[in-house]
Amino acid sequence: MDISFVIEKFILVVILFGLSLVIAMYSTYAERKVAAFLQDRLGPDRAGPAGMFQPLADGLKMFMKEEIIPTDSNKWLFMVGPGLAMLTACIGTAVIPWGSPINVGGRIIPLQVTDINVGVLYIFGVVSLSVYGVMIGGWASNNKYSLLSAIRAASQNISYEVAMGLSIIALLLVTNTLSLKEIVENQHGWHWNVLYQPLGFILFIVCAFAETNRAPFDLPECETELIGGYHTEYSSMKLGFYLFAEYINMFVSSAVMSTLYFGGYNYPGMDWVLIYTGPVIAPLIGTAVLFAKIFAFIFFFMWVRWTIPRFRYDQLMHLGWKILMPLAIANVIITGLVIAIVEKF
Amino acid sequence: MEPLTSKKKVLIQKPLTFAERIYLPALGKGLAITISHFFKKEATIRYPEVQREMSINWRGMHSLKRDEDGKERCTACGLCALSCPAEAITMIAAERKPEEKDLYREEKYASVYEINMLRCIFCGLCEEACPKEAIYLDGPIVPSDYLRKDFIYGKDKLVEQPLVKK
Ligand code: SF4
Ligand code: SF4
Numbered sequence: 041m042d043i044s045f046v047i048e049k050f051i052l053v054v055i056l057f058g059l060s061l062v063i064a065m066y067s068t069y070a071e072r073k074v075a076a077f078l079q080d081r082l083g084p085d086r087a088g089p090a091g092m093f094q095p096l097a098d099g100l101k102m103f104m105k106e107e108i109i110p111t112d113s114n115k116w117l118f119m120v121g122p123g124l125a126m127l128t129a130c131i132g133t134a135v136i137p138w139g140s141p142i143n144v145g146g147r148i149i150p151l152q153v154t155d156i157n158v159g160v161l162y163i164f165g166v167v168s169l170s171v172y173g174v175m176i177g178g179w180a181s182n183n184k185y186s187l188l189s190a191i192r193a194a195s196q197n198i199s200y201e202v203a204m205g206l207s208i209i210a211l212l213l214v215t216n217t218l219s220l221k222e223i224v225e226n227q228h229g230w231h232w233n234v235l236y237q238p239l240g241f242i243l244f245i246v247c248a249f250a251e252t253n254r255a256p257f258d259l260p261e262c263e264t265e266l267i268g269g270y271h272t273e274y275s276s277m278k279l280g281f282y283l284f285a286e287y288i289n290m291f292v293s294s295a296v297m298s299t300l301y302f303g304g305y306n307y308p309g310m311d312w313v314l315i316y317t318g319p320v321i322a323p324l325i326g327t328a329v330l331f332a333k334i335f336a337f338i339f340f341f342m343w344v345r346w347t348i349p350r351f352r353y354d355q356l357m358h359l360g361w362k363i364l365m366p367l368a369i370a371n372v373i374i375t376g377l378v379i380a381i382v383e384k385f
Numbered sequence: 386m387e388p389l390t391s392k393k394k395v396l397i398q399k400p401l402t403f404a405e406r407i408y409l410p411a412l413g414k415g416l417a418i419t420i421s422h423f424f425k426k427e428a429t430i431r432y433p434e435v436q437r438e439m440s441i442n443w444r445g446m447h448s449l450k451r452d453e454d455g456k457e458r459c460t461a462c463g464l465c466a467l468s469c470p471a472e473a474i475t476m477i478a479a480e481r482k483p484e485e486k487d488l489y490r491e492e493k494y495a496s497v498y499e500i501n502m503l504r505c506i507f508c509g510l511c512e513e514a515c516p517k518e519a520i521y522l523d524g525p526i527v528p529s530d531y532l533r534k535d536f537i538y539g540k541d542k543l544v545e546q547p548l549v550k551k
Binding site: 074076085343344346347348 | 418419420
């Protein structure tokens, strides 16, 4: 392993980390703006031009707030909770291919931190881990509401992971690989997976909403029943971490959806652009396209949040186990059948 | 129980149709409604810079009026304080000295006149009670402030600016 490889990866990691944080920061701003526009309001517009500095002001406020650790809480776990939520949210970006490899003077730099051959499983594992931050925080707070919310989050995540996993299996039948890089490359030239797996995509996006605890599945933090949910007892930057982790999760799952179903950095006319702009600019355009897709998904997350009300808990379980799971199984069977028939004839 | 009127409507909950049960069409409809609002003009008025147009009988901050010679009209009769349902007005009366003839119209005047803007409900009864047409609620919105004591407006804030002699 030569030193330039390490430097290359290091730079990429730092950029990705910073980018996730900045995007999460501005997602909070975007959320408020989108909410406002959908409700015929203006949203924050005082801090800086069009309120651009609002996230900075919010962050500053979070830092200045008094830090309260409840006396009866489990202090160690209470502090680990938000850190874990943040950590699991951030490491998901490592396997996503952010663009086709850049060719700088013969040296090929892949725009992906690491291409592990089970990338999909890795993403899956990271997403499942993310519930630990919520659970540990909720349990350590020693508060009935937090505990209830933590239990809800856990059972919700487990329920929806099943359907999500099954919809991924159908996708893998189509792609024949678990490596995200190859999945993206296979989608080159309008072979986007969403065209082959429309039902699978719908199942996946519903599950993604549930896994990221976004409305209409934001039961762990529903104010009417559980005050703040698992972060009721949290204050200052610990609370900030939890809120932040939610937005990073949203960013990562948008990236995963764009990668798995919407062709990642592929876009129509890509080969033509590659010929005319050269091997350095073209991949970067691809990255920009990927980010456009991601932002579209983030906007969709917000749009849905300000449209539909929250599910009741029994409805949530009903949807997860009795509707999504059978549909996902049917999807796997149909996909398998179709593939078998196509290969036979 | 016997129905009291003949206007009775029995509601029967129909089972949901398939389209309603799969939820997605309704979801699409909802999303279409919200996105249509995305492009509507927002109703917000950016308050301090832009002000809403008030109706002609809008009641805002009080002002203590002067007469055509620039003398204060109020005679500290206390009727406004008496009529005030929120007990927001207090005043101290004083007798006019001969050299103050140009300042006050009547022989008795209010040396201190205070309205607590946090108590006031802007009902306008003080305006109606005044026999001297000395108080009107024709000012702007009372601005916000940080301390309670700053909401007690004295004569410095209430009395109209003196007329400029032409
Ligand atoms: S407007 Fe009404 S409440 Fe206010 S000072 Fe006058 S009488 Fe009192
Ligand atoms: S404002 Fe009018 S009612 Fe009130 S004390 Fe003065 S003269 Fe009397």
